[in-house]
Structures are given as C-alpha cells and as structure tokens.
Amino acid sequence: MISPKYFREIPQRYRLEASRCKGCVELDDGVKITTQIVETDLNKLQIGQNVKLVFRRIQDDGKAGIHCYGYKAVVS
Amino acid sequence: MKEVAVIGTGMTRFGELWNKSIKDIFVEAALKAIKDAGVDHIDSMYVGSMSSGLFVGQEHLGALLADYLGMNPIPATRVESACASGGVSFRQAYLEVASGQSEVVLAGGVEKMTDGADVTDALATAADQEYEVYQGITFPGLYAMIANAHMHQYKTKREQLAAVAVKNHRNGSKNPYAQFRSEITVEQVLKSSLVADPLRLLDCSPVSDGGAAVILCSMDVAKKITDTPIHVRGSVQTSDTIALHSRSSLTTLKAVSTAAEKIYKMTNLKPQDIDFAEVHDCFSIAEIIVSEDLGFFDKGCGGAAVEEGSTSLETGKIPINTSGGLKSKGHPVGATGIAQIIELYEQLQGKAGKRQVKNANIGLAQNMGGSGASCVINILEAV
Numbered sequence: 001m002i003s004p005k006y007f008r009e010i011p012q013r014y015r016l017e018a019s020r021c022k023g024c025v026e027l028d029d030g031v032k033i034t035t036q037i038v039e040t041d042l043n044k045l046q047i048g049q050n051v052k053l054v055f056r057r058i059q060d061d062g063k064a065g066i067h068c069y070g071y072k073a074v075v076s
Numbered sequence: 077m078k079e080v081a082v083i084g085t086g087m088t089r090f091g092e093l094w095n096k097s098i099k100d101i102f103v104e105a106a107l108k109a110i111k112d113a114g115v116d117h118i119d120s121m122y123v124g125s126m127s128s129g130l131f132v133g134q135e136h137l138g139a140l141l142a143d144y145l146g147m148n149p150i151p152a153t154r155v156e157s158a159c160a161s162g163g164v165s166f167r168q169a170y171l172e173v174a175s176g177q178s179e180v181v182l183a184g185g186v187e188k189m190t191d192g193a194d195v196t197d198a199l200a201t202a203a204d205q206e207y208e209v210y211q212g213i214t215f216p217g218l219y220a221m222i223a224n225a226h227m228h229q230y231k232t233k234r235e236q237l238a239a240v241a242v243k244n245h246r247n248g249s250k251n252p253y254a255q256f257r258s259e260i261t262v263e264q265v266l267k268s269s270l271v272a273d274p275l276r277l278l279d280c281s282p283v284s285d286g287g288a289a290v291i292l293c294s295m296d297v298a299k300k301i302t303d304t305p306i307h308v309r310g311s312v313q314t315s316d317t318i319a320l321h322s323r324s325s326l327t328t329l330k331a332v333s334t335a336a337e338k339i340y341k342m343t344n345l346k347p348q349d350i351d352f353a354e355v356h357d358c359f360s361i362a363e364i365i366v367s368e369d370l371g372f373f374d375k376g377c378g379g380a381a382v383e384e385g386s387t388s389l390e391t392g393k394i395p396i397n398t399s400g401g402l403k404s405k406g407h408p409v410g411a412t413g414i415a416q417i418i419e420l421y422e423q424l425q426g427k428a429g430k431r432q433v434k435n436a437n438i439g440l441a442q443n444m445g446g447s448g449a450s451c452v453i454n455i456l457e458a459v
Contacts, residue, residue: 024321
C-alpha cells in the first residue's frame with residue numbers, strides 16, 4: 001500500500017488522540033481511500049511511503065457507550 | 077434561447093450579523109436588488125443555501141423567503157449545491173429567463189452561520205459521510221491534503237499560499253461589504269495558528285452571515301429598463317467525485333478544468349480574453365489551483381503568479397478576487413456565488429470605486445462546492 005499524500009490537523013469531534021494525521025492511501029488493487037495514519041512518527045512521514053491497514057477503534061458514542069470500528073493505516 | 081442580462085444587485089454586509097435572522101438578511105439583500113433594478117415585480121425566485129437546516133434549523137427556504145419578501149404566490153425554489161449553491165442559484169435563474177418561461181427572475185443566496193451550530197461539522201456534510209467524514213476528515217483537512225500534494229508536485233511554497241490571503245485582504249480593505257477590512261502581512265499568515273498542516277488560520281475563509289441577490293431578465297426587457305445592462309455571456313456547471321481520494325490527481329480540480337473548457341467553448345472566449353475574475357478561495361491553495369485550472373496560468377505556476385503580483389488589482393494581468401474573495405469579504409456559503417456576480421456587475425459598470433479594474437469588459441465568476449465536486453462558472457460582459 002502506498003500513502004501518496006498526508007496531512008495533520010487539530011481534531012474536532014474525534015478526540016481519541018491529541019494530534020491526528022490523515023491521508024489518501026492507494027491499496028494494492030488500485031482502490032483509494034482516506035484514512036487515519038497512526039502509531040507513526042509524523043515528522044518522518046513521507047508522500048509515497050508504504051503503509052498497511054489495521055483494524056482500530058475510530059470513534060466513541062460517549063453517552064450510548066457504543067464503540068465504532070474500522071480501518072486505519074500504519075507504516076509498514 | 078434568449079439573451080439574458082443582469083439589471084440590479086443588492087447585498088448585506090458580510091460578517092457576524094447577530095441582530096439579524098436569516099429572513100432579515102435575505103429580505104434586505106433582495107429588496108435592495110429589486111430597488112436597484114427598478115422593476116415593479118419578479119416572476120420567480122431562487123435562493124441558494126447550503127445548510128440552513130443545520131445552521132438555524134430552518135428548511136423550506138423558497139416559500140419562507142418569498143413570504144417574508146411579500147412575493148407570494150410566485151414560484152420560489154431553494155437550491156443546494158454545497159458552497160456552490162449561490163452560483164447554481166444564478167444559473168437556474170439564467171436558464172429560466174433564457175428559456176422564455178419567466179421575464180424577471182431574482183437569484184439570491186443566504187447563509188446564517190453564527191447562530192451556534194457546529195460549523196465545521198455542518199460544512200463537513202458536503203464531503204462523503206461514510207468514506208471521508210467517518211475517518212475524521214474536515215474541509216480544512218481536505219484542502220490541506222490538496223495543498224500538500226501541490227507543494228510536493230510543483231514545489232509550491234508556503235509563502236505563496238500566504239500571498240493569496242495577503243492580496244485578498246488588501247482588496248477586501250477597499251470593499252465596504254467585506255467582513256475583514258484590514259490588511260495582513262505574509263508574516264502574520266505564517267504565524268497564525270495551525271489548522272490543518274500546512275494551512276493556517278489566515279489561509280482559511282471565515283464563518284459568516286450574509287445575503288446577496290441579483291435581478292435577471294431578458295436583454296430585450298433589460299434595454300427598456302436600463303441603459304447599462306450587463307450581459308450574461310455564458311453559464312456552465314460540472315460535477316466530479318464527491319470524495320477527494322477517488323480522483324486521479326489531487327492537484328487538478330477536474331470539475332473546474334472541465335467547466336472552463338466548456339465555458340470558453342460556449343462563449344467563444346479564451347482565458348486571455350477575461351479581464352478579471354472572482355474565484356472560490358475558500359482556502360488559499362484553492363485560488364492557486366483554480367487560477368491554473370481556468371487556464372490563466374500553466375499548471376504548477378499559480379503559486380509563483382500570485383507571489384509576482386500577476387493576480388493583483390494594482391499590477392495584475394488578470395486581477396483575481398478584487399472583492400476580497402471569500403477570505404476577506406467573508407463566506408456565508410449560500411450567498412458567496414451571488415456576491416461574486418455582484419462584484420462582476422459593479423466592475424463591469426465601472427462602479428467598483430477604489431477596487432475598480434481598468435478597462436473591465438469581461439469578468440468570470442467561479443464558484444465550487446465541497447473539495448471541488450461541484451463547479452459553476454458564469455461569464456458576464458459589459459454591453
């Protein structure tokens with residue numbers, strides 16, 4: 001998998017981490033997605049770097065106590 | 077199809093209009109436009125609004141605003157195309173007049189964004205909820221990805237992004253309707269708080285309240301009412317994938333380049349024939365990319381062009397956003413596309429005061445929604 005573009009932003013609703021990075025990622029079969037890039041030193045992240053998808057918690061519905069899961073990317 | 081003209085305009089000041097409701101704002105702009113045009117009736121009206129439901133809990137704007145304007149029972153239609161709602165409202169009115177269905181039509185736009193709704197969340201509804209927003213994406217985030225890609229591919233510099241905001245604030249300082257009428261420096265932009273790397277606060281258009289309206293009619297009718305009608309030379313609209321990641325390139329907005337191609341063909345004009353333009357600078361990077369995709373500059377050269385003053389009011393070969401743009405004039409989403417038309421109208425009539433472009437005969441307005449999934453371009457010409 002390739003991460004062609006990335007950025008960091010101050011989180012609004014999604015407060016599971018203090019700082020977040022998201023990017024467009026192209027999968028091996030050509031499908032492209034937007035995803036969070038986690039467990040990574042953001043200062044070293046490069047366009048074109050290889051990443052792999054992992055299964056993670058995306059957000060919480062606090063009052064109802066429901067956890068929402070999905071994919072995120074980590075540098076492979 | 078009939079030839080169509082704009083014969084009057086009206087707008088509120090853009091900004092935080094605490095003492096005015098969405099109805100007050102729209103009615104003020106619409107009454108000014110009707111008075112300015114000197115017409116005794118309108119046959120139909122359109123109102124562009126992106127998200128009045130989320131911002132103020134009010135839908136059904138067509139009938140509501142026709143009611144408060146005292147215009148029932150005319151047909152009144154609310155148009156939604158995210159941040160392009162105003163531009164599309166104008167295009168719908170243009171098509172209705174051109175078709176011969178109506179004689180005099182009002183095209184308006186309004187947004188009331190400062191009433192307490194979570195604006196970032198409301199605006200994010202213009203992106204793909206399942207595949208972009210669920211991942212925590214916001215609009216500053218999407219345009220930050222575009223900026224990163226442009227900086228990576230074309231070596232566009234951070235200072236060049238800042239130059240867009242500096243220029244637009246300089247223009248906006250001369251616009252009595254602008255939300256921010258203060259000039260800013262490159263250093264101030266670079267030191268403003270980080271929103272989504274590399275975009276900082278002063279790269280981003282503000283949250284605004286405001287309304288704008290224009291009156292359109294056929295050229296035959298216009299010539300009986302005024303000596304100085306402004307001709308609508310052409311109008312086109314395009315769409316692209318809603319999600320940024322689905323596109324083959326992040327550094328070209330295909331909806332914009334396709335619309336440009338179509339409008340130059342429709343009007344038999346070339347980019348060099350355009351005297352000045354209002355473009356959708358929701359974020360500084362957007363103006364740079366759009367100025368390239370409209371054919372004003374080669375791909376990758378938009379950043380250098382703004383830095384060198386090629387788009388400035390004072391020295392530019394193609395002045396861009398003489399009104400102050402979304403950045404300085406303000407961005408009440410649904411009103412923005414109409415306010416662009418009003419700037420074209422004032423310039424083409426030679427009534428833009430300190431912002432006047434010399435020899436302004438043909439002006440282009442480009443308005444887009446989302447991360448460029450909707451685009452509308454209108455070209456107006458002095459008769």
